[in-house]
Amino acid sequence: MLLIKDRWQGILACLVVAIPAFFLGKEFEIIGGPVFAILIGMCLSKFVREKNILNSGITFTSKKVLQYAVILLGFGLNLGTVIAVGATSLPIIISTIATSLITAYIVFKILKIPAKSSVLIGVGSSICGGSAIAATAPVIDANHKEIAQAISVIFLFNIIAALIFPTLGGMLxxxxxxxxxxxxxxxxxxxxxxxxxxxxxxxxxxGTMVLDGATIVKLTRTLAIIPITLVLGFYMAKKHSGTNKASVKSAFPMFILYFVIASIITTICNYCMDSNIFSAEISSAILSFFALMKFCSKFFIIMAMGAIGLHTDIIDLIKNGGRPIIMGFCCWVAIACVSLGVQHLFGLW
Structure with a gap:
């Protein structure tokens, strides 16, 4: 009973961090709630005296709630729309993902950056930022510092991209x-x-033409979470346990399977609604449910990032952040160049 009480105290602490971070993220969308949650958590961690009482709940939020967030992310993924509309961008998506992972590996070798931080930065840069990091971190058993570092690096270049890319695109x-x-x-x-x-x-x-198109391309990229996490899961199992099949099976990231199931449910429901199989009332209820799941997914990610912030030493993060920032910059520039280059090659410019 004491353990359960301590867990709820830690979860409540993460909730306290997540609520202002959520509203700040809504106000400053270019930064986003997860970044605010990490920053608030790191600042508050300096003033929390009885952190041992909160550890159980903070750990639960940073690991389990993070996985729940990834599962619920599937309810916003209509595979039919992604396949129909996102197919045009598929060669570019594959090229940019491969480029980011290769770049991250090269920089990892040159600068001797810790392996798990390198994986998170490479995957976060190549797929979909915070969501990809959230999905990958439990699979490779990354610690709080590594997750916070990767999130910070990714969001730094997200902000720069959001500010300069529209002007750059116009110039090109x-x-x-x-x-x-x-x-x-x-x-x-x-x-x-x-x-x-x-x-x-x-x-x-x-209007919203470019926003709608970019969102579909982004959703198509999100699908890469599935093969990446599965490959990493089996690699980690074999690395630690040789070829033991039981160990490989136990390392299978089950939350990714649930993410896929949620995506399939979304796709089937959307097909039924488009085909008028469901009544208007049922369709409205389904859309409301999907909207709620999407909201919960975003909020759970913010909560988990708050937990990671509460576990992270901001001074240590800044002190050791130079090399990861270089890796993030290299991945960011490489992805942008390849995206433009492949577009030009396929005549989509």
């Missing part, structure tokens, strides 16, 4: 479709993709 003469693909493949987090695409729409009076 990108079409509306070209910029939607560029924003969807070269900007990592959803909030920053939204900010960049919305800025383009405002500058060129295109």
């Amino acid at each position: 003469g990108l079409s509306d479709q070209g910029f939607a693909i560029f924003a969807g493949t070269a900007v990592n987090d959803t909030s920053s993709v939204t900010a960049a695409a919305s800025s383009w729409d405002s500058m060129h009076n295109t």
